[in-house]
Amino acid sequence: MTSVSSLPRLHALGEAALLCELPAPATLVQQQRIWALANEALQWPAVHEALPGMNNLTLLFDPTQIDASELEMQVLAAWPQLTMAALEGRTIEIPVAYGGEHGPDLADVAAHTGLPPEEVVRRHAAAEYVVYLLGFLPGFAFMGGLPPELATPRRAEPRVAVPARSVGIGGAQTGVYPLVSPGGWQLIGRTPLAMFDPAADEPTLLRPGDRVRFVVESVQT
Amino acid sequence: MIVVLRPGMLASVQDLGRHGHRGRGICPGGALDALALTLANRLVGNADGAAGLELTMGGCEIRFEAETRIAIGGDDFGARLDGMPLWPYWSTPVAAGQRLVLGGANAGDGKKGVRSWLAVAGGVDVPPVLGSRSTDLKAGFGGHQGRALKKGDRLPLGQSSLDTAQRARRAFGLRGPDWAVDGQAEADDTIVLRVMPGPECALFTDASVAALWGEPWRVTPQSNRMGSRLEGPVLERRRVGDMLSSGVIPGTIQVPPSGQPIILMGDAQTTGGYPRIGVVIRADLWKLAQAPLGGMLRLAKTDAAEAVEAWDSQQRYLAQVSQGLAASGWPAAAVHRATPD
Numbered sequence: 001m002t003s004v005s006s007l008p009r010l011h012a013l014g015e016a017a018l019l020c021e022l023p024a025p026a027t028l029v030q031q032q033r034i035w036a037l038a039n040e041a042l043q044w045p046a047v048h049e050a051l052p053g054m055n056n057l058t059l060l061f062d063p064t065q066i067d068a069s070e071l072e073m074q075v076l077a078a079w080p081q082l083t084m085a086a087l088e089g090r091t092i093e094i095p096v097a098y099g100g101e102h103g104p105d106l107a108d109v110a111a112h113t114g115l116p117p118e119e120v121v122r123r124h125a126a127a128e129y130v131v132y133l134l135g136f137l138p139g140f141a142f143m144g145g146l147p148p149e150l151a152t153p154r155r156a157e158p159r160v161a162v163p164a165r166s167v168g169i170g171g172a173q174t175g176v177y178p179l180v181s182p183g184g185w186q187l188i189g190r191t192p193l194a195m196f197d198p199a200a201d202e203p204t205l206l207r208p209g210d211r212v213r214f215v216v217e218s219v220q221t
Numbered sequence: 222m223i224v225v226l227r228p229g230m231l232a233s234v235q236d237l238g239r240h241g242h243r244g245r246g247i248c249p250g251g252a253l254d255a256l257a258l259t260l261a262n263r264l265v266g267n268a269d270g271a272a273g274l275e276l277t278m279g280g281c282e283i284r285f286e287a288e289t290r291i292a293i294g295g296d297d298f299g300a301r302l303d304g305m306p307l308w309p310y311w312s313t314p315v316a317a318g319q320r321l322v323l324g325g326a327n328a329g330d331g332k333k334g335v336r337s338w339l340a341v342a343g344g345v346d347v348p349p350v351l352g353s354r355s356t357d358l359k360a361g362f363g364g365h366q367g368r369a370l371k372k373g374d375r376l377p378l379g380q381s382s383l384d385t386a387q388r389a390r391r392a393f394g395l396r397g398p399d400w401a402v403d404g405q406a407e408a409d410d411t412i413v414l415r416v417m418p419g420p421e422c423a424l425f426t427d428a429s430v431a432a433l434w435g436e437p438w439r440v441t442p443q444s445n446r447m448g449s450r451l452e453g454p455v456l457e458r459r460r461v462g463d464m465l466s467s468g469v470i471p472g473t474i475q476v477p478p479s480g481q482p483i484i485l486m487g488d489a490q491t492t493g494g495y496p497r498i499g500v501v502i503r504a505d506l507w508k509l510a511q512a513p514l515g516g517m518l519r520l521a522k523t524d525a526a527e528a529v530e531a532w533d534s535q536q537r538y539l540a541q542v543s544q545g546l547a548a549s550g551w552p553a554a555a556v557h558r559a560t561p562d
Contacts, residue, residue: 011419012417012420013500014417014502015525016470017500021420053468058470063529136466137360138247138357139245198362203242
């Protein structure tokens, strides 16, 4: 309960958005409070969007309905009373074909980490990840939980077009590219699951708070 | 049905944007000049949120297969309908088979913009996706097949609120939005954008912050629907350090390590990791959407109170437009513009 005392710092992001930022470092407990604040604030009539970042939250509001200073007071008043219930995310399993044409950088990650490729795959799939936020692209999840020994710097030359559904490691993060896009992460595999489907009721496979496990479907080394 | 004979540099279906999905990483998109599209829609009897076409740098040609009515917002690029000149913010009847042609760059009559918004009676009736007909060009969905328009594309139109007599009514127009801030135009073609200091403004050196407000900024040709990239003095931080991903909205002025700011626009990603030195107020975003490549900007420091007043003033102008149209027997667009970002 140590983080309860850390009130968010508030900054205007233009006249119609309020940034609520927690002191460093980013932790899962702090991120859970971010999600709770997002859920709470979306109940307020003047707030029409809540966008979680890493250790921060941006609220979009209608300044003709509420003064920024009133909204700030509302945030600070709500903060100590946030209910952390109902924040248990779902557990989502993401099958991955590791290595080979699906994961052209698996050998590079193995070389960087000093682990055999099979061991990189085993450790990547053994860990449990938590979705902190979605951003960058529709359905792109920023996840915590990569085993530190798997951290690998981004490629010196980013790819112009990373195939959709590629699973990558970029620095201390891992994630899945929902769409074809430029990208510099090391690609270690690919999933058959769609991370983003604009026609679905739930357009993204993942939501903040979800727990993710990668399941080894195949390994090519 | 309308047929794209030549799309020009970049043409796409856009409405007032896809809101409410940023938490999923989905950008709002939409017409970069929401004001221009709104006015054009009202001029053809559409609801404000009807989808139109966003056209870039002129050079396009469109054929109308059936009788309808059109209006152009933004720069007209010397628009002609079967050879007859067409002014921006005029509502014009169109006969079946007529062709609209927008000339190339600098074909207009002096005011050098970069984009035009075409509204057609009934609106472009592509299927809405996640509550909007806007094209998300980066993610490849919405609009017409999730992509920029190509030669030969045929776009269906929705049901118009205009009756036969209204559709055929002779052309009329309204005074477009005023470029001057509080009635004070710049001496040259410099566009003034009012900007609130951003959350990380204090991260920059005093000299850099002074340069932000004091120096002119050039819009570089690398600008697009994701952002306007500016060129000017290098903005330096007091100390270097990584920032965690945090929300960004259209108008956010990010400063990447190059020190050359980027003003984010509708198609920008939802979160960013660069310091935000400022945020362009909502009432001035339309000017940025029309700022010509190579054109000059000045960033004027403002605060929330002035920003809200500027927004209200724009809403009053829109309300006057509605009243004027209603008084002349035109179907009033009862729907007020959705609150954008």
